[in-house]
Amino acid sequence: MGKDDVYEAYKATLGAKIIASHMEAVNHWTLSREELKNFINEKGISSNVLVPDDGESYSL
Structure with missing residues (x-):
């Protein structure tokens, strides 16, 4: 998937x-990762699209 996807x-x-x-x-x-993070910040969707770093985990 690309950033538009x-x-x-x-x-x-x-x-x-x-x-x-x-x-x-x-x-x-x-x-x-950096390109996708920049893209989701530009679109204002960073609270819904998470891009973990290596070893990072989330509790949702």
Whole structure:
């Protein structure tokens, strides 16, 4: 999924928490964590789209 796909998923599931994982693995390197974090901040959806760092976990 690219950043636009993440945004479409957000719009389709308003109110849901989306956790974007497996970032920066060899087979997913077309979109970095930093790029996705910047994108979701620009769109104002950072409270619903979470981008964990390696080893980070969430309690929802």
